[in-house]
Amino acid sequence: MILCFSVVFAVFPLLSLGDYLLRAVTLFLLYLIIAQSWNILGGYGGQISLGNSSFFGIGGYAAALLIVSRVSIWASILIGGLIAAALTFFMIPAFRLRASYFAILTLFLGAAMQALVTQLAVTTNTPVTVYLPMGMMSSISLYYWILAVTVLILVLVMILERSKIISALRAIKADEDSAESLGINAALYKTIGLFLMSLTTGIAGALYVVFIGFAEPSDIFAVEWGVYPLFMGIVGGIGTYVGPIIGAAIFAIALQWLVAFVGTFSLLSLAVLLVVIVLTMPNGIINIFAMFKAARDKSKR
Amino acid sequence: MSLVCQNVTKRFGGLNAVSGFDGSFAAGAITGIIGPNGSGKSVLINVMSGYYKPEEGKITFDQKDITGWNSHSVAKSGIVRTFQHMRPLMKGTVIENVALGALFGRDSSSAKTAISEAHRICEEMGLTGLLSKSSDTLTTYERKKVEIARAVAAKPRVLMLDEVMAGLNPAEVQDFVKMIKSLRDNRKVTIIVVEHILSAVMSLCERVIVLFNGKKIAEGLPQEIVQDMRVIEVYLGRGLANVTG
Amino acid sequence: MVSQSALRRSKQVFLCEGPARSSNQVDQVSLPVSLDFSTVIQVLMQGILIGGLYGLVAIGMNVIFGVMGIINISHGDFIVLAAFVSFWLYSIFGINPLISLFPVAILMFLISVPVFQVLMKRATKISVDTALIVAFGISLILQNLMTQFWTGDTRLITLRFPDVAVQGFTLPARFLVGFVISLISSLSLYAVIKKTFIGKAIIAVSLDSRAAALVGIDTDRIRQLSFGIGLLMAGVAGALLSFVYPFVPTSGASYTFVAFVIVVLGGVGNPVGSMVGGLILGMVGSMSSLFGPGWSTFASFMLFIIVLLVKPEGLFQRFGA
Numbered sequence: 001m002i003l004c005f006s007v008v009f010a011v012f013p014l015l016s017l018g019d020y021l022l023r024a025v026t027l028f029l030l031y032l033i034i035a036q037s038w039n040i041l042g043g044y045g046g047q048i049s050l051g052n053s054s055f056f057g058i059g060g061y062a063a064a065l066l067i068v069s070r071v072s073i074w075a076s077i078l079i080g081g082l083i084a085a086a087l088t089f090f091m092i093p094a095f096r097l098r099a100s101y102f103a104i105l106t107l108f109l110g111a112a113m114q115a116l117v118t119q120l121a122v123t124t125n126t127p128v129t130v131y132l133p134m135g136m137m138s139s140i141s142l143y144y145w146i147l148a149v150t151v152l153i154l155v156l157v158m159i160l161e162r163s164k165i166i167s168a169l170r171a172i173k174a175d176e177d178s179a180e181s182l183g184i185n186a187a188l189y190k191t192i193g194l195f196l197m198s199l200t201t202g203i204a205g206a207l208y209v210v211f212i213g214f215a216e217p218s219d220i221f222a223v224e225w226g227v228y229p230l231f232m233g234i235v236g237g238i239g240t241y242v243g244p245i246i247g248a249a250i251f252a253i254a255l256q257w258l259v260a261f262v263g264t265f266s267l268l269s270l271a272v273l274l275v276v277i278v279l280t281m282p283n284g285i286i287n288i289f290a291m292f293k294a295a296r297d298k299s300k301r
Numbered sequence: 302m303s304l305v306c307q308n309v310t311k312r313f314g315g316l317n318a319v320s321g322f323d324g325s326f327a328a329g330a331i332t333g334i335i336g337p338n339g340s341g342k343s344v345l346i347n348v349m350s351g352y353y354k355p356e357e358g359k360i361t362f363d364q365k366d367i368t369g370w371n372s373h374s375v376a377k378s379g380i381v382r383t384f385q386h387m388r389p390l391m392k393g394t395v396i397e398n399v400a401l402g403a404l405f406g407r408d409s410s411s412a413k414t415a416i417s418e419a420h421r422i423c424e425e426m427g428l429t430g431l432l433s434k435s436s437d438t439l440t441t442y443e444r445k446k447v448e449i450a451r452a453v454a455a456k457p458r459v460l461m462l463d464e465v466m467a468g469l470n471p472a473e474v475q476d477f478v479k480m481i482k483s484l485r486d487n488r489k490v491t492i493i494v495v496e497h498i499l500s501a502v503m504s505l506c507e508r509v510i511v512l513f514n515g516k517k518i519a520e521g522l523p524q525e526i527v528q529d530m531r532v533i534e535v536y537l538g539r540g541l542a543n544v545t546g
Numbered sequence: 547m548v549s550q551s552a553l554r555r556s557k558q559v560f561l562c563e564g565p566a567r568s569s570n571q572v573d574q575v576s577l578p579v580s581l582d583f584s585t586v587i588q589v590l591m592q593g594i595l596i597g598g599l600y601g602l603v604a605i606g607m608n609v610i611f612g613v614m615g616i617i618n619i620s621h622g623d624f625i626v627l628a629a630f631v632s633f634w635l636y637s638i639f640g641i642n643p644l645i646s647l648f649p650v651a652i653l654m655f656l657i658s659v660p661v662f663q664v665l666m667k668r669a670t671k672i673s674v675d676t677a678l679i680v681a682f683g684i685s686l687i688l689q690n691l692m693t694q695f696w697t698g699d700t701r702l703i704t705l706r707f708p709d710v711a712v713q714g715f716t717l718p719a720r721f722l723v724g725f726v727i728s729l730i731s732s733l734s735l736y737a738v739i740k741k742t743f744i745g746k747a748i749i750a751v752s753l754d755s756r757a758a759a760l761v762g763i764d765t766d767r768i769r770q771l772s773f774g775i776g777l778l779m780a781g782v783a784g785a786l787l788s789f790v791y792p793f794v795p796t797s798g799a800s801y802t803f804v805a806f807v808i809v810v811l812g813g814v815g816n817p818v819g820s821m822v823g824g825l826i827l828g829m830v831g832s833m834s835s836l837f838g839p840g841w842s843t844f845a846s847f848m849l850f851i852i853v854l855l856v857k858p859e860g861l862f863q864r865f866g867a
Contacts, residue, residue, distance in 0.1 A: 046675065048675050048678060048679065050619075050678075050682055090851055093851055093854035093855040094851075094854060096854070097810070097854070099674075099675070100616065100617055100674055100675070100678050101617070101810065103675075103678050103682075104617055104619060104678075104802075104803075104806055105850075107619065107682070107799075108799075108803045108806075108843075108847055109847070111799055111800070111803070111843055112843050112844050112847040115841075115842075115843040115844055116843075116844045119841055119844070162412060163412070164404055164405070164412070167397075167401065167404055167412075168404075168405065170391050170392065170393065171391050171401050171405075173391075173392075174388075174389045174390060174391040174392060175388040175389045175390075175391075177352065177372070177384065177388065178384065178388045178389075178390075179401075179405075180352075180371070180372040180373045180376070181350065181352075181372055181373075181376055181381065181382055181383075181384070181452075182373075182376055182381065182401055182402050182405050182406055182451065182452070182455050183373050183376040183377040183381075183405040183406045183407070183409065183455060184373055184401075184405045185371075185373045185374075186373070223686070227686065230679065230682075234679070239392070264694065265690070265694070267686060267690055268686070268687060268690035268691065268694070270686075271683045271686035271687045271690065272683070272687060274679065274683045275665065275679075275680050275683035275684070275687075278669070278672075278676055278679045278680060278683070279665070279668050279669060279672070279676070279680065282672055282673070282676055
């Protein structure tokens with residue numbers, strides 16, 4: 001399945017359908033990365049994160065600072081991701097509390113990180129926005145690199161799905177006490193899930209910064225980046241492998257449409273859609289298919 | 302295997318849910334814990350399994366002091382319990398759920414081995430028809446069986462079943478009694494059963510402990526317990542106890 | 547209309563920040579970081595007074611959390627909404643916020659009904675996570691609507707109070723007024739809950755909703771009522787906020803955070819804990835902002851994490867006092 005995905009997307013730029021479409025699909029891949037990342041802890045593990053913007057932002061900002069300091073692009077991106085993953089340590093104490101506390105804490109982590117970064121810039125008298133040197137790589141080669149990372153992450157999640165980590169997370173999501181009574185160290189697995197999620201989201205943030213050419217805190221730390229993966233996960237189907245892919249596709253198209261037609265009301269519309277969808281089909285589109293199938297099977301008997 | 306509780310006390314805001322409990326559970330035996338509602342049975346199980354930490358006392362398992370250990374550490378060392386109130390099962394098939402025990406319990410297995418272990422256990426417990434059924438489509442009877450199978454998959458040395466027969470009809474209760482007995486016989490696991498259904502306790506348990514208001518008030522063979530004045534008093538009240546005496 | 551000079555004065559932010567998202571935000575005012583004793587004490591006292599307001603903010607969330615078991619992420623945004631309503635009532639009709647406090651609170655209570663019936667009730671029935679996401683959605687919607695209609699400009703009503711001089715330190719009277727009213731409101735709510743039958747029903751539902759239902763309490767009604775009370779308190783807090791602190795549409799988040807920290811650390815349903823937690827947070831916030839506006843958020847966050855590390859159950863017990 002991943003194979004055919006890779007082939008389709010690898011061939012795509014060769015069709016030279018224009019720069020606009022290239023950028024749109026590149027964005028789609030980025031959205032897919034943050035959706036699948038969120039899915040690891042939020043979808044499978046049931047620990048909803050509302051503030052992935054913090055990891056996205058830190059990954060992006062750190063990478064930008066590194067690139068500007070002449071570190072190689074790929075090292076910067078990786079280190080950016082690792083620094084984002086380091087935020088995990090702040091969140092560990094939160095795992096002792098219930099999942100809903102975790103959700104709120106992630107929200108404020110985002111706000112706290114943005115405040116911190118902006119404040120540090122002011123204190124050290126450096127400009128807040130970091131501009132990357134122009135023309136580091138062509139759009140096409142960037143596209144292929146981002147595609148490679150996307151495929152890597154899809155493979156990672158596929159491996160995780162068969163591994164103990166996601167089994168543990170699924171058990172924790174269903175009932176943490178039962179999971180613990182079987183020998184699952186919930187705190188440990190939640191931390192691992194968070195680490196992976198923050199790492200991959202941070203890398204996505206770094207890629208984004210390279211993509212647009214600058215790192216602006218009010219952009220990359222914006223609440224939007226925390227809402228997008230949540231939206232994609234819920235629309236597509238949480239806790240499934242294909243869900244985030246579908247969610248990302250729908251989201252990418254919807255966002256373009258929204259920005260074109262309602263402009264500044266985009267986030268508002270997304271929020272309204274989110275509320276409506278979570279109330280009407282909380283398990284996402286994937287499960288609508290499952291429901292139809294089940295209903296059909298029932299009527300056949 | 303040895304499991305010993307010494308002077309275990311669990312307090313909640315000034316109220317003793319369990320007071321000074323002393324007990325030792327013989328290897329390979331099926332011990333019952335009974336008592337009226339609120340007598341502390343589930344609390345005791347929670348303490349022994351690491352879900353609660355006792356304010357006083359010591360729990361020793363195989364000469365190791367496990368007092369204050371986390372639930373998952375206790376489970377990994379070989380004490381596995383089921384919960385009184387039905388907890389949600391993981392979304393997935395029955396076989397996936399049962400395999401969880403094998404994946405994470407004592408001597409945990411790899412993903413592949415866990416599945417085959419789960420198959421074996423399900424066969425033993427009569428769950429073969431349900432293997433690929435989704436966990437949210439099970440009846441109460443099936444669910445409880447899956448919970449027990451899952452716990453068994455974790456290779457327990459001690460299995461603690463907390464009111465596992467609540468909500469079952471008499472035929473199902475009998476079935477469970479047989480199943481629990483054969484589990485013990487086949488695997489040499491020590492079983493502790495917290496139960497309300499006295500008929501089950503009588504036919505299942507070799508030894509019975511009676512709790513009342515957090516304290517142990519009697520311990521002995523089932524036949525002895527049923528005739529013990531203090532026990533009757535506690536269940537029926539002093540007046541009636543005088544009548545039946 | 548609030549005069550331009552009043553608006554300019556209001557931009558002397560020294561404690562409030564909110565997540566700085568819109569670019570036409572408050573200018574980064576560099577503070578006179580003179581850490582002499584009197585400044586420190588002054589800031590400390592202001593922190594205490596603000597803490598009273600924080601306590602009030604927390605109480606609303608406390609009631610909702612205690613009864614419905616969900617953290618209302620949009621709490622702060624309702625507070626800001628109420629603040630805006632007070633602001634416009636003053637700017638357009640000249641109604642003093644101390645008076646508009648009452649209609650605003652009632653308005654918020656009325657708003658709570660459709661919000662609960664249409665959204666929250668359904669959400670809590672599906673799952674706790676769903677309720678969380680819906681609350682988050684409401685928060686985003688409120689913030690966006692307010693920014694769209696009322697722009698991101700900072701607002702503050704300046705009322706003419708004499709500055710109170712206490713032992714040589716000047717305290718802006720508005721902090722004192724806010725503190726006193728917060729205290730009165732919190733105590734009144736506490737009294738109502740402890741003494742009235744409805745209040746006892748609320749406590750019953752928050753302790754064990756199934757048992758409460760068995761005793762004949764209409765748990766849905768109680769939930770609706772608690773949500774209403776929560777929003778009502780938010781209304782009071784918002785009305786106070788409108789003249790105590792400058793605010794923007796996105797300020798809600800920092801108040802939600804404050805409320806959340808206080809509820810978790812102060813113990814759910816524990817009014818004493820809420821007040822004390824409020825005071826502590828108020829002091830931490832104001833002290834850390836001496837170093838710069840952005841530090842306040844970060845410091846509060848770190849404080850929370852540290853306390854969690856040390857004492858995960860919080861500093862007070864559940865439903866204490």
